[in-house]
Amino acid sequence: MSQDARQYFSLPSPFRMKRGGELHGARVAFETWGRLSAARDNALLILTGLSPSAHAASNEIDPSPGWWEAMIGPGKAIDTDRWFVICVNSLGSDKGSTCPASIDPATGEPYRLSFPELALEDVANAAHGAVASLGIEQLACLVGCSMGGMSALAYMLLHPGSVRTHISVDTAPQAQPFAIAIRSLQREAIRLDPQWNNGHYDDAHFPETGMSIARKLGVITYRSAMEWNGRFARIRLDAEQRDDDPFGFEFQVESYLQGHAQRFVRTFDPNSYLYLSRASDWFDISEYGEGSIQAGLKRIRVKQALVIGVSTDILFPLEQQEQIAEGLEAAGAEVEFVALDSPQGHDAFLVDIENYSRAIGGFLGRL
Amino acid sequence: MSQDARQYFSLPSPFRMKRGGELHGARVAFETWGRLSAARDNALLILTGLSPSAHAASNEIDPSPGWWEAMIGPGKAIDTDRWFVICVNSLGSDKGSTCPASIDPATGEPYRLSFPELALEDVANAAHGAVASLGIEQLACLVGCSMGGMSALAYMLLHPGSVRTHISVDTAPQAQPFAIAIRSLQREAIRLDPQWNNGHYDDAHFPETGMSIARKLGVITYRSAMEWNGRFARIRLDAEQRDDDPFGFEFQVESYLQGHAQRFVRTFDPNSYLYLSRASDWFDISEYGEGSIQAGLKRIRVKQALVIGVSTDILFPLEQQEQIAEGLEAAGAEVEFVALDSPQGHDAFLVDIENYSRAIGGFLGRL
Numbered sequence: 001m002s003q004d005a006r007q008y009f010s011l012p013s014p015f016r017m018k019r020g021g022e023l024h025g026a027r028v029a030f031e032t033w034g035r036l037s038a039a040r041d042n043a044l045l046i047l048t049g050l051s052p053s054a055h056a057a058s059n060e061i062d063p064s065p066g067w068w069e070a071m072i073g074p075g076k077a078i079d080t081d082r083w084f085v086i087c088v089n090s091l092g093s094d095k096g097s098t099c100p101a102s103i104d105p106a107t108g109e110p111y112r113l114s115f116p117e118l119a120l121e122d123v124a125n126a127a128h129g130a131v132a133s134l135g136i137e138q139l140a141c142l143v144g145c146s147m148g149g150m151s152a153l154a155y156m157l158l159h160p161g162s163v164r165t166h167i168s169v170d171t172a173p174q175a176q177p178f179a180i181a182i183r184s185l186q187r188e189a190i191r192l193d194p195q196w197n198n199g200h201y202d203d204a205h206f207p208e209t210g211m212s213i214a215r216k217l218g219v220i221t222y223r224s225a226m227e228w229n230g231r232f233a234r235i236r237l238d239a240e241q242r243d244d245d246p247f248g249f250e251f252q253v254e255s256y257l258q259g260h261a262q263r264f265v266r267t268f269d270p271n272s273y274l275y276l277s278r279a280s281d282w283f284d285i286s287e288y289g290e291g292s293i294q295a296g297l298k299r300i301r302v303k304q305a306l307v308i309g310v311s312t313d314i315l316f317p318l319e320q321q322e323q324i325a326e327g328l329e330a331a332g333a334e335v336e337f338v339a340l341d342s343p344q345g346h347d348a349f350l351v352d353i354e355n356y357s358r359a360i361g362g363f364l365g366r367l
Numbered sequence: 368m369s370q371d372a373r374q375y376f377s378l379p380s381p382f383r384m385k386r387g388g389e390l391h392g393a394r395v396a397f398e399t400w401g402r403l404s405a406a407r408d409n410a411l412l413i414l415t416g417l418s419p420s421a422h423a424a425s426n427e428i429d430p431s432p433g434w435w436e437a438m439i440g441p442g443k444a445i446d447t448d449r450w451f452v453i454c455v456n457s458l459g460s461d462k463g464s465t466c467p468a469s470i471d472p473a474t475g476e477p478y479r480l481s482f483p484e485l486a487l488e489d490v491a492n493a494a495h496g497a498v499a500s501l502g503i504e505q506l507a508c509l510v511g512c513s514m515g516g517m518s519a520l521a522y523m524l525l526h527p528g529s530v531r532t533h534i535s536v537d538t539a540p541q542a543q544p545f546a547i548a549i550r551s552l553q554r555e556a557i558r559l560d561p562q563w564n565n566g567h568y569d570d571a572h573f574p575e576t577g578m579s580i581a582r583k584l585g586v587i588t589y590r591s592a593m594e595w596n597g598r599f600a601r602i603r604l605d606a607e608q609r610d611d612d613p614f615g616f617e618f619q620v621e622s623y624l625q626g627h628a629q630r631f632v633r634t635f636d637p638n639s640y641l642y643l644s645r646a647s648d649w650f651d652i653s654e655y656g657e658g659s660i661q662a663g664l665k666r667i668r669v670k671q672a673l674v675i676g677v678s679t680d681i682l683f684p685l686e687q688q689e690q691i692a693e694g695l696e697a698a699g700a701e702v703e704f705v706a707l708d709s710p711q712g713h714d715a716f717l718v719d720i721e722n723y724s725r726a727i728g729g730f731l732g733r734l
Contacts, residue, residue: 113613177599177620178592184621185583187614189556192576199613209559213580216552225545225684232544234651246480246566247554247641251648253544254551274614281618284601314681317592 005031005062006054006089006096009130021116025105028126029089029096030054031062033072034080036134044083044141044364045131046072047123047148047155050276051268053095056087068145070353077361083140090151091126092118092275100199100271111271112199118275120147120283124155128162138164141364142302145169145349146316147276150283153324156300157288165367166305166328167360169349170313172320173293173327174284179315182221183277186214190270199271211265214273216257224312224345228253285327297327306363308338308356313346336363372398372429373421373456373463376497388483392472395493396456396463397421398429400439401447403501411450411508411731412498413439414490414515414522417643418635420462423454435512437720444728450507457518458493459485459642467566467638478638479566485642487514487650491522495529505531508731509669512536512716513683514643517650520691523667524655532734533672533695534727536716537680539687540660540694541651546682549588550644553581557637566638578632581640583624591679591712595620652694664694673730675705675723680713703730 006029014022031054036043046056046068057072057080058065072078072085089095092115100115107114131139142163144152149171156163172179190196193210201207232253241255242248249255289295305328309321318339325337338359342348349356373396381389398421403410413423413435424439424447425432439445439452456464459482467482474481498506509530511519516538523530539546557563560577568574599620608622609615616622656662672695676688685706692704705726709715716723 174601176592177595177601177618178587180601180618181583181587181595181620181624184616184618184624185580185587188583189580191614192580194561213552213556213559216548216555217584220545220548220552225543225681228544228548234541234544234547247558247645249551251544251547251551253548257548257551278614314592 003061005059007031008096009133011091011098011126011129015126017116018119018121019117023098023116026091026098026102026126028091028098028130030130031056031059031087033057033059033085034083036084036136040136041138041140042082042084043131043134043136043139044078044085044143045127045139046085046087047127047142047144047151048087048090049146049148050273050280051093051264053093054087054089056085068350071357071360077357078143078364079361083364086131086134088127088130090123090148090276092123092272092279094269094272097126099269100275101269113271115271115275118279120151120279121154121158123151123279124158127151128155128159131162138162140367141165141167143167143169143360144171146171146346147280150280153285153297153300154283156302157285157296160301163302164304166302166333167363168305168307168321168324169356170309170316170321170346171324172316173297173323174286175281176317176320180281182217182315183281186217187274187277189213189217190274196270201270206266207270208265211268211270211273212261215261215264219257219260221315222345222347224314224343226312227343227345230343232256293323294327294330297324298331300328300331300333302328302333304334304336304363304367306336306338306359308340308349308359310345310348311339311341312343312348315346370428372426374398375463376493376500378458378465378493378496382493384483385486385488386484390465390483393458393465393469393493395458395465395497397497398423398426398454400424400426400452401450403451403503407503408505408507409449409451410498410501410503410506411445411452411510412494412506413452413454414494414509414511414518415454415457416513416515417640417647418460418631420460421454421456423452435717438724438727444724445510445731446728450731453498453501455494455497457490457515457643459490459639459646461636461639464493466636467642468636480638482638482642485646487518487646488521488525490518490646491525494518495522495526498529505529507734508532508534510534510536510727511538513538513713514647517647520652520664520667521650523669524652524663527668530669531671533669533700534730535672535674535688535691536723537676537683537688537713538691539683540664540690541653542648543684543687547648549584549682550648553584554641554644556580556584557641563637568637573633574637575632578635578637578640579628582628582631586624586627588682589712589714591681591710593679594710594712597710599623660690661694661697664691665698667695667698667700669695669700671701671703671730671734673703673705673726675707675716675726677712677715678706678708679710679715682713
């Protein structure tokens, strides 16, 4: 059993949120790797996708593999011999940060749906507070993956001068209607599950069905048809893997989705999922540019940026990565744009380690 | 109130099915437009996608608009002044043909899940029977759209000499794993709805939630992200269109999906949906080619073919249209391949009437 390597940062109380709510006595969890230099100028912050924890990689206290294990460590692309790496669990996520499953100090009961409306700007501000608490005035690099890439844009825009360089991974300057539609349907699958019970579920009455459908829809949109043609084709399950249920699973791709869902449903708080999902829909950098994405991005000040995207990503399509690259360049950054054709879709950053390592390690190595 | 223009063909009893079952006293519904020539050589059969009825266009008896109204009629691309047009409701669909909601003559009760396993080959054979019953030995043209395109491939393969020319619209020679995953999740949404009750629902206890999720997922995959960027962008609903439900609909794209779902859920029998959905997953022309798609297609004999696909179709991608075109050409047909870039995705054949009319009308005009 590995120990918990989490540290916590207590947010200022009250912590005022973008959409008008506030939290009292809230905190965010984070983990770190490597050593902060005496000049405090080698910090690299990672903001995560919707569901990962702060445990991005193994460390001395918690040797279990992290969600980006292959990318972070001594001699790896994000080299912990050089960088002091921080990964913050998003505010609103249930992996140690204050979230809808947390106790509301005002009532002594879990917030559930009384948790204030959450925006990615709040996620960014909470992460910024954690970084500042470590005595770091400026990050050497801010890395944002998927939803974390949107949080990173908010971070840089709301805290000018707080970031020297930026790595944008498979993300978006605003949610497009296709992504909104997918996430809305995921939320609906949870909300329509009678066990969700307007957010008042417990372990004995848990919206497993809704969470399972939401997760499967997630996995379908995180990967790509091209990858699955090669990986699953039309391969059937062996007879002993099949059940007698009419309309039960028959193809390997169906049991692959089922495996993903089973591993996920009980490891993520459904209300937290709903809040973070909706925050992703709401995010729109053009709010800061009088309706223009480019004008919004132009307000971000970083010296250098690497923007990576994948042609097979249907959730955060390549054109959105191009928008980010163009906007940061127009804002004066020196921008490197890497368009990969990894077959794994949106999840390529977690799977195609070779290409992502080369791009990210190369960029960081040249700093 | 329009009258019903359906005619019926009684299938031979027993009607033996591909996967071993049989039906007794079964029938398929169809509608016709135009006049059959004395030589019976001007018949054009349309096989439909998963949910449409045989009412492809208005006619004298039923003047209500059909699902392909803009394409079929005097002077239109499928010109009823020249062609005797037939549209058959798929066996297993609840729009007049025998389906899981029909009464099983052996029990006097609806089949529900005791309906035999259904394959698209059965859909094809039933349609072929209806055509033969009209005294037509050879179709001048067989048109298959979406699922109906797969049924059409089965029709031509199983009934050599029965088709002179073919129009293949947005379909596939076999289901790919991405399409299987989507359909499997749609089926699961229905099956996991407690109201589905192992197929024993009724009007008072109807799996509306499951059908709604299934339909929304369908619409998401039938259209394209590109179309929605232009059509919905991030437009919000007006305040009076929104409800107070936490996580209720806020963006136009969400209410668009809701509208589609509401119009659909009570108009299609859930068990029929499950059977036809699974039949689509099962279809694989390579079964007739010792595992090779091209060898399977090579067994089809038609003189000329038009194969149309759309670059934005994520369910039946363009590469699958290319496979069909190549296979039919290798089999000796003169093949015209039209790759459109309509933004509407898989549904383009129902929406981008201008381009589909030009392609289909042009092909038929040159016959």
